[in-house]
Amino acid sequence: MHRPFPSPPFRITKSAYGAMIAHCLREKPIEACGVLSGTDEWALTCWPLPNRLQSPNAFEIDPADLARCLAHIGAKGERLCAVYHSHPTARAVPSREDLRHAPHDLVYLIVSLRTSLPVVRAYRLIDGKAWPRALVVVDG
Numbered sequence: 591m592h593r594p595f596p597s598p599p600f601r602i603t604k605s606a607y608g609a610m611i612a613h614c615l616r617e618k619p620i621e622a623c624g625v626l627s628g629t630d631e632w633a634l635t636c637w638p639l640p641n642r643l644q645s646p647n648a649f650e651i652d653p654a655d656l657a658r659c660l661a662h663i664g665a666k667g668e669r670l671c672a673v674y675h676s677h678p679t680a681r682a683v684p685s686r687e688d689l690r691h692a693p694h695d696l697v698y699l700i701v702s703l704r705t706s707l708p709v710v711r712a713y714r715l716i717d718g719k720a721w722p723r724a725l726v727v728v729d730g
């Protein structure tokens with residue numbers, strides 16, 4: 591059994607973090623979703639994407655939207671490093687659906703809007719289990 595530990599904390603710039611939270615609040619009560627790009631361990635840019643399910647408790651990214659986004663990320667000289675989505679009324683814990691569909695090679699961020707102060711948690715999802723990942727917001 592392989593554990594994703596020890597691994598360094600996942601770092602996200604203040605500007606990308608702020609853009610992600612703002613997007614999630616804007617879409618409430620619908621789940622917001624998007625990706626972060628940068629390096630493997632450092633998220634620099636937030637890319638909000640449409641939730642094609644327009645659901646308060648599920649999300650799905652259109653592959654065509656993702657392909658367009660990946661082209662922009664490549665043009666910027668960055669790489670895809672994380673996927674995020676919001677839980678408008680639930681805790682920042684992966685749902686059974688999240689565990690089933692999440693990509694295993696990316697950091698998985700969940701933004702909970704359940705309380706007035708948004709809560710963000712990072713995970714690696716491996717073998718159908720969520721392993722918490724330390725998250726650090728850095729200047730930039």
Ligand SMILES: [Zn+2]
Pocket residue numbers: 675676677684685688700
């Ligand atoms: Zn979820």
